[in-house]
Amino acid sequence: MREFTLLLLLPFVACCAPSQETSVNEQSYIDKMAANMRQASTWVVQHGVETYTLGGKTAINRKLMDEWAGQLWVDPSVGTGRYLALFQIKGRGIYCDVQCLSRLTDHAIVEYWHVMITGKDWAGVDKRCMFIVTKTDRIDGMRKVVHQSDKFFPSYKVNESTSVELPLDDLQLLYDLKAWQFPECFPNSDLKNWEIGIERDGGYVRVPAKRQR
Numbered sequence: 001m002r003e004f005t006l007l008l009l010l011p012f013v014a015c016c017a018p019s020q021e022t023s024v025n026e027q028s029y030i031d032k033m034a035a036n037m038r039q040a041s042t043w044v045v046q047h048g049v050e051t052y053t054l055g056g057k058t059a060i061n062r063k064l065m066d067e068w069a070g071q072l073w074v075d076p077s078v079g080t081g082r083y084l085a086l087f088q089i090k091g092r093g094i095y096c097d098v099q100c101l102s103r104l105t106d107h108a109i110v111e112y113w114h115v116m117i118t119g120k121d122w123a124g125v126d127k128r129c130m131f132i133v134t135k136t137d138r139i140d141g142m143r144k145v146v147h148q149s150d151k152f153f154p155s156y157k158v159n160e161s162t163s164v165e166l167p168l169d170d171l172q173l174l175y176d177l178k179a180w181q182f183p184e185c186f187p188n189s190d191l192k193n194w195e196i197g198i199e200r201d202g203g204y205v206r207v208p209a210k211r212q213r
Helices: 002-016 020-068 171-177
Strands: 071-078 085-091 094-104 109-119 128-136 144-149 155-159 162-165 194-198 204-208
Touching (some): 020 071, 020 109, 020 144, 094 162, 094 171, 128 155, 171 194, 171 204
Antiparallel strands (some): 071 085, 109 128, 155 162
16 A cells, blocks of 8 residues: 555656756746846946937836836936936846946047846846946937946046046945945955945945955
């Protein structure tokens, strides 16, 4: 009788156990969404300001959803408040903050963009950054990427007469960079060793980072 019961249970266990194929398919979907959000972030750098100017957040959401199954999760800030431009998008537990940190307007408009990618534990995405320099002919136009890296660089020479450089003594800018949360993205910079906090009066303070996260 015991042997007969065991034989009945084996097919049940086999049919209910997760298959290797299911696991592979799930990982493939996770990888696909991670790639989607990186692509969506790059699109936002290049076309976000232009699209928002012409069609508002509805136009951006339509593009994000149709192309990458993503969406805005906070209203964009473009030329208002303290941000030159800030777009915050998400998709399947992955969050991307896309911000223009610096802008030169001498001849062509040159900008330094920063992308922070984070996610829920179940989203399966590694925290990472993208640092992007762009050029455009007008503030509300499409941007062309002239340099991009996953590793931080404080300045970039666009041509013989134009260089974009971040003011690393600006604590507000360092707060936005959040280097202490992304130490792998700042391998050759001391910025990762410092944490920027906000005091009760709204001012910024720099203290040694508690831990490398």
